[in-house]
Amino acid sequence: xxxxxxxxxxxxxxxxxxxxxxxxxxxxxxxxxxxxxxxxxxxxxxxxxxxxxxxxxxxxxxxxxxxxxxxxxxxxxxxxxxxxxxxxxxxxxxxxxxxxxxxxxxxxxxxxxxxxxxxxxxxxxxxxxxxxxxxxxxxxxxxxxxxxxxxxxxxxxxxxxxxxxxxxxxxxxxxxxxxxxxxxxxxxxxxxxxxxxxxxxxxxxxxxxxxxxxxxxxxxxxxxxxxxxxxxxxxxxxxxxxxxxxxxxxxxxxxxxxxxxxxxxxxxxxxxxxxxxxxxxxxxxxxxxxxxxxxxxxxxxxxxxxxxxxxxxx
DNA sequence: AAGCCCCCCAACCGCGCGCAA
DNA sequence: ATTGCGCGCGGTTGGGGGGCT
Numbered sequence: 001x002x003x004x005x006x007x008x009x010x011x012x013x014x015x016x017x018x019x020x021x022x023x024x025x026x027x028x029x030x031x032x033x034x035x036x037x038x039x040x041x042x043x044x045x046x047x048x049x050x051x052x053x054x055x056x057x058x059x060x061x062x063x064x065x066x067x068x069x070x071x072x073x074x075x076x077x078x079x080x081x082x083x084x085x086x087x088x089x090x091x092x093x094x095x096x097x098x099x100x101x102x103x104x105x106x107x108x109x110x111x112x113x114x115x116x117x118x119x120x121x122x123x124x125x126x127x128x129x130x131x132x133x134x135x136x137x138x139x140x141x142x143x144x145x146x147x148x149x150x151x152x153x154x155x156x157x158x159x160x161x162x163x164x165x166x167x168x169x170x171x172x173x174x175x176x177x178x179x180x181x182x183x184x185x186x187x188x189x190x191x192x193x194x195x196x197x198x199x200x201x202x203x204x205x206x207x208x209x210x211x212x213x214x215x216x217x218x219x220x221x222x223x224x225x226x227x228x229x230x231x232x233x234x235x236x237x238x239x240x241x242x243x244x245x246x247x248x249x250x251x252x253x254x255x256x257x258x259x260x261x262x263x264x265x266x267x268x269x270x271x272x273x274x275x276x277x278x279x280x281x282x283x284x285x286x287x288x289x290x291x292x293x294x295x296x297x298x299x300x301x302x303x304x305x306x307x308x309x310x311x312x313x314x
Numbered sequence: 315a316a317g318c319c320c321c322c323c324a325a326c327c328g329c330g331c332g333c334a335a
Numbered sequence: 336a337t338t339g340c341g342c343g344c345g346g347t348t349g350g351g352g353g354g355c356t
Contacts, residue, residue, distance in 0.1 A: 016324070016350090038341060054342075055325065090344055105345075106323050 013047040017056050021046055025053055026061050034062075059102045066098035070107055078104055079112060 017025075028044045034057055037050035046053065059065075070078070074096060081092040089101035089108075096104065 014326075036341090049326095050341080051327090051343090052325075058343090059324075087345070101344075102324075109346095110322055 011047060012049050012052075014052070017048075017060075021048065022056070022061060025056060029057060029061075034058075055102075059100045062100075064098060065100060065103075067103075070099075070111075074099065075107075075112065078108060079116070082108060082112075 024044050024046055025040070028040060032043075034054075037054040040046065040050055040053045041048055044053075048056075077096060078092060081095055085091050087105075087108075089105040093099055093101035093104050
């Protein structure tokens, strides 16, 4: 049986999102949280399919997304992780939580692939195609390499979890995520929570920018549904009060134009939002993690010699 | 200035997986 | 065990912008 389309194609809007749509989506998610995407179009009146809404949120509107040029460090991370994990962009993105898988994928396809090609062109072995053949689905990969890669994956995951948990605790003391510190860049779990927790303020900025220069609002069916008046306890911060991390984000904002909108470079700030990361009691898993990996967990992945680790693997 | 070409990236598409009934 | 549904992922596309002639 053929899979039905995720949404009725009739009347579904496609193409670039408008600021109006963004506002509607953000305000809805602000109220209900991300998820249950199926119901988003019907509840918001957006003429978009659920997938489009989810994609727009995860790739663009979600707080904590860092835009702009990739740093050398991020680039190395991507190269390293791509060699490790193959084209599993979501997995790679989990180690660079400020970047979306789409961003990483695009960056790889547009920059790194060429770069790698250039680098590899001098040597006979290891073309990009070969590297991409390292995909997790590659059947030709020797079992030994698989096991070692798996172990590396497990180690990395444990480290990420460890740091996430430790930072979860730190979050209660409103420790700012330091974007200048690469060791924070792979706190997947923590960052997810923290990023989302920060949405409240970020959205307020979004809305503030929106209010400053509102385009011609035509009949916006649902913008009135989600009243912004409940934002009266939002912190109406501007760039001047942004954190150091936020500053770095702002500074690296790409010069998108046309149908893309400025002012969406969300800030990562501590939050008093209702979406604050819940305090999770230590589970058995966490105990195991700390017992087993405490000594190694903070041995920073990023300090690993990339060459060393990849040589070891291949 | 105009036309062409290339690059970039936001968004779309199709598929696989997990879960519930 | 089967089916239907929702979600997430990876590959691909196409439109806009910038550079070059």
